[in-house]
Amino acid sequence: MAEPLKVGLAGLGTVGSAVVHLLDQGREKLIARSGRPIEIVALNARNRGKKRGFDLRKFRWIADPVALARDPSIDVLVEVIGGAGDPAKAAVEAALTAGKPVVTANKALLAAHGQKLAALAERNKVALNYEASVAGGIPIIKTLREGLNGASFSRIYGILNGTCNYILSRMEKDRLAFEDCLREAQRLGYAEADPTFDIEGHDTAQKLAILASLAFGTKIDPKAIYVEGISSIALADLDAASELGYRIKLLGVAMKTDAGIEQRVHPTMVRKDAPIAQVMGVTNAVTVDAEGLAPITLVGPGAGGQATASAIVADLADIARGVCNAPFGRPVARMTAIRKAPMQHHEGGYYIRLLARDRPGTAATIARRLAQQKISLESIVQRHPVESAGAAQPGRSGEAVPVIMTTYATSEDAVHKALAAVRRDRVVYGRPQVIRIEKN
Amino acid sequence: MAEPLKVGLAGLGTVGSAVVHLLDQGREKLIARSGRPIEIVALNARNRGKKRGFDLRKFRWIADPVALARDPSIDVLVEVIGGAGDPAKAAVEAALTAGKPVVTANKALLAAHGQKLAALAERNKVALNYEASVAGGIPIIKTLREGLNGASFSRIYGILNGTCNYILSRMEKDRLAFEDCLREAQRLGYAEADPTFDIEGHDTAQKLAILASLAFGTKIDPKAIYVEGISSIALADLDAASELGYRIKLLGVAMKTDAGIEQRVHPTMVRKDAPIAQVMGVTNAVTVDAEGLAPITLVGPGAGGQATASAIVADLADIARGVCNAPFGRPVARMTAIRKAPMQHHEGGYYIRLLARDRPGTAATIARRLAQQKISLESIVQRHPVESAGAAQPGRSGEAVPVIMTTYATSEDAVHKALAAVRRDRVVYGRPQVIRIEKN
Numbered sequence: 001m002a003e004p005l006k007v008g009l010a011g012l013g014t015v016g017s018a019v020v021h022l023l024d025q026g027r028e029k030l031i032a033r034s035g036r037p038i039e040i041v042a043l044n045a046r047n048r049g050k051k052r053g054f055d056l057r058k059f060r061w062i063a064d065p066v067a068l069a070r071d072p073s074i075d076v077l078v079e080v081i082g083g084a085g086d087p088a089k090a091a092v093e094a095a096l097t098a099g100k101p102v103v104t105a106n107k108a109l110l111a112a113h114g115q116k117l118a119a120l121a122e123r124n125k126v127a128l129n130y131e132a133s134v135a136g137g138i139p140i141i142k143t144l145r146e147g148l149n150g151a152s153f154s155r156i157y158g159i160l161n162g163t164c165n166y167i168l169s170r171m172e173k174d175r176l177a178f179e180d181c182l183r184e185a186q187r188l189g190y191a192e193a194d195p196t197f198d199i200e201g202h203d204t205a206q207k208l209a210i211l212a213s214l215a216f217g218t219k220i221d222p223k224a225i226y227v228e229g230i231s232s233i234a235l236a237d238l239d240a241a242s243e244l245g246y247r248i249k250l251l252g253v254a255m256k257t258d259a260g261i262e263q264r265v266h267p268t269m270v271r272k273d274a275p276i277a278q279v280m281g282v283t284n285a286v287t288v289d290a291e292g293l294a295p296i297t298l299v300g301p302g303a304g305g306q307a308t309a310s311a312i313v314a315d316l317a318d319i320a321r322g323v324c325n326a327p328f329g330r331p332v333a334r335m336t337a338i339r340k341a342p343m344q345h346h347e348g349g350y351y352i353r354l355l356a357r358d359r360p361g362t363a364a365t366i367a368r369r370l371a372q373q374k375i376s377l378e379s380i381v382q383r384h385p386v387e388s389a390g391a392a393q394p395g396r397s398g399e400a401v402p403v404i405m406t407t408y409a410t411s412e413d414a415v416h417k418a419l420a421a422v423r424r425d426r427v428v429y430g431r432p433q434v435i436r437i438e439k440n
Numbered sequence: 441m442a443e444p445l446k447v448g449l450a451g452l453g454t455v456g457s458a459v460v461h462l463l464d465q466g467r468e469k470l471i472a473r474s475g476r477p478i479e480i481v482a483l484n485a486r487n488r489g490k491k492r493g494f495d496l497r498k499f500r501w502i503a504d505p506v507a508l509a510r511d512p513s514i515d516v517l518v519e520v521i522g523g524a525g526d527p528a529k530a531a532v533e534a535a536l537t538a539g540k541p542v543v544t545a546n547k548a549l550l551a552a553h554g555q556k557l558a559a560l561a562e563r564n565k566v567a568l569n570y571e572a573s574v575a576g577g578i579p580i581i582k583t584l585r586e587g588l589n590g591a592s593f594s595r596i597y598g599i600l601n602g603t604c605n606y607i608l609s610r611m612e613k614d615r616l617a618f619e620d621c622l623r624e625a626q627r628l629g630y631a632e633a634d635p636t637f638d639i640e641g642h643d644t645a646q647k648l649a650i651l652a653s654l655a656f657g658t659k660i661d662p663k664a665i666y667v668e669g670i671s672s673i674a675l676a677d678l679d680a681a682s683e684l685g686y687r688i689k690l691l692g693v694a695m696k697t698d699a700g701i702e703q704r705v706h707p708t709m710v711r712k713d714a715p716i717a718q719v720m721g722v723t724n725a726v727t728v729d730a731e732g733l734a735p736i737t738l739v740g741p742g743a744g745g746q747a748t749a750s751a752i753v754a755d756l757a758d759i760a761r762g763v764c765n766a767p768f769g770r771p772v773a774r775m776t777a778i779r780k781a782p783m784q785h786h787e788g789g790y791y792i793r794l795l796a797r798d799r800p801g802t803a804a805t806i807a808r809r810l811a812q813q814k815i816s817l818e819s820i821v822q823r824h825p826v827e828s829a830g831a832a833q834p835g836r837s838g839e840a841v842p843v844i845m846t847t848y849a850t851s852e853d854a855v856h857k858a859l860a861a862v863r864r865d866r867v868v869y870g871r872p873q874v875i876r877i878e879k880n
Contacts, residue, residue, distance in 0.1 A: 022590055032657060032774045033589050033766075131587075137733055139587030146763075147571075147579030147587075149473050150462055150753025217472060275739050278718050283734065293577055293747055294723065296740035299715050306732040313590025323586075323763055326473075334472040 002036040005320040008074035010065040010091050011081040012045035015105055015132070015312070017052050018305035019078060022313050024054075030313070034320035038313070041073050065091035070098050076319055078312060079104040084112040096120040096128065101324070103315040105132035105308055111206035114213070114220040115335070118327035128327040129315035134207040135160055135284040137307030138300040139314070144214040144288070145329040151290035153215040155255035157438065160207040162282030162302045163191045163198040164230050164250040168267075169280040172238045172247070178231060190282055200229035201250060201265040208252030211286070212263050213328050215254060218338040220328075221263075226343040228266035237353060237433060240404045241269055244351070244379065247277040251438060255289075260339030262346060267435050269351050274440040275299070287440065295440070346412040349378065349437035352419070355400040355429040356382070362427045366403070369421040373414035378406045400429050406437065442476035445760040448514035450505040450531050451521040452485035455545055455572070455752070457492050458745035459518060462753050464494075470753070474760035478753070481513050505531035510538050516759055518752060519544040524552040536560040536568065541764070543755040545572035545748055551646035554653065554660040555775070558767035568767040569755035574647040575600055575724040577747030578740040579754070584654040584728070585769040591730035593655040595695035597878065600647040602722030602742045603631045603638040604670050604690040608707075609720040612678045612687070618671060630722055640669035641690060641705040648692030651726070652703050653768050655694060658778040660768075661703075666783040668706035677793060677873060680844045681709055684791070684819065687717040691878060695729075700779030702786060707875050709791050714880040715739070727880070735880070784853040789818065789877035792847070792859070795840040795869040796822070802867045806843070809861040813854035818846045840869050846877065 007023070009016055023030070023038055030038050042060035062068040065087040069077045077095035079102060081088040088109050095102045097120065104110070110117070110133055121128035131141045135158065139147075144156075159165050167181040176184075182199065185191035197203050209222040230250050241248050246269040254263045270277045275297040279285040284302025287295050301307035318325075328335060356362045363382070370377065382403045407415070419432050447463070449456055463470070463478055470478050482500035502508040505527040509517045517535035519542060521528040528549050535542050537560065544550070550557070550573055561568035571581045575598065579587075584596075599605050607621040616624075622639065625631035637643050649662040670690050681688050686709040694703045710717045715737040719725040724742025727735050741747035758765075768775060796802045803822070810817065822843045847855070859872050 026590065026592065029592065029657075030589065032770045035771065137736055139583050139736075142582060142587045143579050146758060147582045147754055148750065149470065149757035150466065150750035152466065152469065217469070273718070275715070275718060278713070278715060290750070293750060294741035294744075296577055296579075296738070298736070298738050300736035301734035304734075307734065310588065310590035310730070310733060314587055317589035318586060321765065323765075325761065325763075330472040331475065 004037040004039045005034070005316065006039055006041045006073060006075045007078055007316065008062070008068045008071060008076070009040050009043035009078045009080070010068055011079065012043065012052060013080065014305040015308045016045065016080045017054070018309035019080070019312050020054055022306070022309045026313065030317060030320070034317045036320050038316050038320055042068055042071060044068055066094045069095035069100070074100065076101045076103065076316065078316070079106060080312070082106055082108065084108040089113060092117060093120060096124050096126060099124045099126055101127040101129070101319045103129045103312050103319070105130070105312060107133040107206045107210065111209045111220060111222045114210065114328070115332065119332045121327055122332055125324065127319050127324040129318060131315050132308045132311035134210055135286060136301055136303045137310055138284055138286065138298045138302070139311070140211065140286045140298055141214065143298065144211065145325060148288065148290065148296070151293055153288060153290050155253065155289040156211050156215045156286065157251050157253040157276070158211070158286035159249055159276060159279050159284050160204045160252050160286070160302065161198055161250060162284060163195065164204070165279065165284070166190050166282045167199070168230060168233065168248055168250065171233070171235060172242070175235060177235060178233060199231055201227040204250060204252040204265045208254055208263060208265060211252070212254035212261065213335065215288070216256065216261055217330055217335060218261060219335050221338045221340070224263055224338050224340040226264040226266070230267050232433065233267050234433070236402065237435060240351070240353060244406060245272055246270060246437070247272055248435065249276065253438065257341045259341035259345050262341040264343060264346065269435055269437040270440055276440065344411070344413040344416070346436070347409055348439065349409055350407045350415050351435040351437060352405045352407070352415070352432055354403050354422070354432035356403045357427050357429065358399040358401045365425050365427045366422055369418045369425065372421070373410070373418040375410045375414055375418055376408040378408050380405045444477040444479045445474070445756065446479055446481045446513060446515045447518055447756065448502070448508045448511060448516070449480050449483040449518045449520070450508055451519065452483065452492060453520065454745040455748045456485065456520045457494070458749035459520070459752050460494055462749045466753065470757060470760070474757045476760055478756050478760055482508055482511060484508055506534045509535035509540070514540065516541045516543065516756065518756070519546060520752070522546055522548065524548040529553060532557060533560060536564050536566060539564045539566055541567040541569070541759045543569045543752050543759070545570070545752060547573040547646045547650060551649045551660060551662045554650065554768070555772065559772045561767055562772055565764065567759050567764040569758060570650070571755050572748045572751035574650055575726060575740070575742045576744065577750055578724055578726065578738045578742070579751070580651065580726045580738055581654065583738065584651065585765060588728065588730065588736070591733055593728060593730050595693065595729040596651050596655045596726065597691050597693040597716070598651070598726035599689055599716060599719050599724050600644045600692050600726070600742065601638055601690060602724060603635065604644070605719065605724070606630050606722045607639070608670060608673065608688055608690065611673070611675060612682070615675060617675060618673060639671055641667040644690060644692040644705045648694055648703060648705060651692070652694035652701065653775070655728070656696065656701055657770055657775060658701060659775050661778045661780070664703050664778050664780040666704040666706070670707050672873065673707050674873070676842065677875060680791070680793060684846060685712055686710060686877070687712055688875065689716065693878065697781045699781035699785050702781040704783060704786070709875055709877040710880055716880065784851070784856070786852040786876070787849055788879070789849055790847045790855050791875040791877060792845045792855070792872055794843050794862070794872035796843045797867050797869065798839040798841045805865050805867045806862055809858045809865065812861070813850070813858040815850045815854055815858055816848040818848050820845045
């Protein structure tokens with residue numbers, strides 16, 4: 001039998017520990033599939049003393065991740081430390097510089113330094129694999145990098161954050177407020193103590209930056225992404241969406257437009273019958289649109305030790321077989337700078353929910369402001385609040401009346417201008433809710 | 441720039457012609473992705489004179505597929521002739537023997553001779569890629585062969601035939617009879633003039649044989665597959681399924697059981713909220729269950745020139761990059777003989793629809809026969825037919841009354857024995873309809 005592939009493992013959190021188990025359990029299968037064993041020989045973690053359910057003494061402990069990366073006893077580094085900075089970055093750079101392939105689950109590192117790391121991998125002719133960094137158990141990186149090379153992508157969009165999808169699914173299913181669902185997600189371990197990174201869309205944005213680069217051959221540019229989270233979504237929006245035939249999902253969307261590549265993360269109305277609308281709970285999904293092809297959708301677990309470890313082991317198996325693909329599907333020199341389509345030029349349908357002052361002329365004012373921006377309404381529903389059970393009464397002047405509108409395709413700019421004018425006219429209370437409608 | 445990858449193309453039907461166009465249009469992108477151009481240099485087809493929308497004179501014509509495969513001017517053979525026999529088989533063998541990689545869309549050839557061809561490819565150290573052979577535009581071969589190497593598969597199932605899914609979707613949506621939907625599918629070009637191969641499940645079986653081999657590391661064995669088509673499915677079944685919370689899909693299912701690997705193709709009740717239940721029309725889908733992982737589902741176009749050509753071009757791009765994977769994910773010597781789980785040992789829930797004779801004792805007889813086989817009912821609905829509009833009347837003795845039952849998990853054998861006994865008791869008319877329920 002061929003020599004084993006000797007792995008250095010940096011990081012022993014949930015994912016790192018799952019990798020240890022999976023390589024142990026899957027040993028024979030991996031020999032069959034890769035022609036050689038894959039063995040961890042050395043590892044480290046922040047805390048050596050922590051209980052992990054396996055005997056650390058079986059492996060060499062090299063406390064410094066960079067020293068581990070450089071150590072002559074290892075053939076490949078698995079980095080599951082996390083974070084865009086050191087020691088993760090230093091360890092990955094050290095391994096690539098030493099001519100050792102790297103497998104990483106670190107989306108933050110790739111979003112921030114993917115370009116530079118890919119160049120380093122290319123210069124040293126080694127693989128940089130990162131299937132686990134986006135949508136854990138779904139093989140979307142391989143699909144984009146190698147599986148759909150015949151396709152010309154026009155759009156890629158997905159549910160890339162399980163926390164947000166869990167919260168939105170639970171709000172819809174059990175008619176709970178955002179805050180209650182967030183607290184529950186934290187209790188279940190689906191959300192961090194500080195949930196900002198997830199619920200404000202930044203986690204989705206890092207993953208989208210990677211997918212957009214693979215789909216369009218562009219340099220990774222997370223700063224080019226428009227980001228909006230889900231904390232403003234109310235039950236009233238989910239109810240209205242449902243009545244209109246939509247669900248609300250936090251999507252990351254990257255698409256080709258005449259103005260360039262649009263990259264955006266925001267709550268999105270998707271038609272209920274779209275495959276992605278069916279994806280509930282912590283599950284992730286990605287849909288790829290390519291010219292002349294029906295959409296392709298991949299659905300599966302987005303996180304969790306086992307799913308993430310499974311992706312890491314698949315990446316290791318490729319390396320064991322001697323496969324070395326360009327990290328972003330093409331040589332770094334062929335990755336083009338992204339021409340960023342400005343968000344104010346985004347075109348599509350919009351859902352608008354506002355609280356109108358119930359007094360003469362309000363409807364006319366709103367209609368005029370929309371018309372001035374050439375916005376056509378597809379639907380409008382105005383409901384006077386029910387004051388006593390069973391009987392709707394005519395509203396009192398100045399009372400707040402919810403109005404829900406959807407528009408035909410228009411531009412972000414037009415919607416913002418129209419709503420700013422409506423607010424200046426003082427015919428609405430508070431800030432109108434605006435949710436983009438994605439065609440699918 | 442590196443030398444182009446020179447392609448010999450055998451077959452110029454819809455798919456072959458789409459490959460010509462796609463390689464032409466995608467030239468620059470493929471250079472960026474593969475580091476070298478991919479060019480057709482020689483080709484052939486059954487009919488040289490047919491109009492194809494491109495100039496045949498740009499390419500060398502080598503009329504004999506075997507001569508084309510062996511010709512020193514080509515580096516790789518693309519076989520889109522189809523059929524399990526010659527000339528497709530002879531051409532593929534000739535190319536592999538000459539040390540040339542092969543890309544094929546030919547499921548029949550792989551189901552019948554995959555083992556032998558893989559051995560030939562292995563001996564000559566060349567790739568045998570066939571992404572296009574199963575579920576066209578969905579990268580399921582790459583996903584199983586390379587993408588989920590860390591996973592231990594327990595079950596794989598899918599909608600692998602667009603014709604059947606189109607017919608079942610249309611029956612359900614528009615309440616049409618099977619025959620009407622089949623005729624329409626033929627008119628739209630979704631079904632062949634002789635639709636037997638599709639609607640009786642044989643197309644699905646060939647594809648399932650390939651997927652099962654990749655998922656379980658077993659030798660391809662289409663003869664080990666239990667096959668049942670959709671021609672017996674009535675509107676009454678779709679209606680009953682819907683009431684019970686299910687949809688009916690023709691699935692190919694391969695799963696690990698204590699008795700061995702079960703491979704079966706049959707109409708299946710799947711819960712409406714399962715991702716695969718949402719897949720309508722000619723779309724294909726595959727779900728993979730692996731130990732410790734949430735299910736992974738891939739949805740996309742299953743056929744059509746563009747989708748199939750896109751898969752072929754992705755396979756060519758891998759070859760252009762020098763990637764050569766074992767055709768079935770492991771060396772042929774490591775592919776194990778399949779231990780076939782006999783269909784009569786299949787365990788699961790069952791849907792049974794029968795026409796009972798409405799006379800005293802019928803219900804007791806049916807109940808007794810089921811109980812004798814230790815079958816527990818989950819639900820039973822018996823509806824007397826409505827004789828005049830608006831008023832149900834007590835049935836006349838001997839009249840046919842539809843009875844719909846679902847069972848808890850039991851065995852195929854038990855269901856068949858119980859129903860055979862019920863028929864011998866002469867308490868039902870005709871043959872009871874039996875549809876297996878798949879957990880998901």
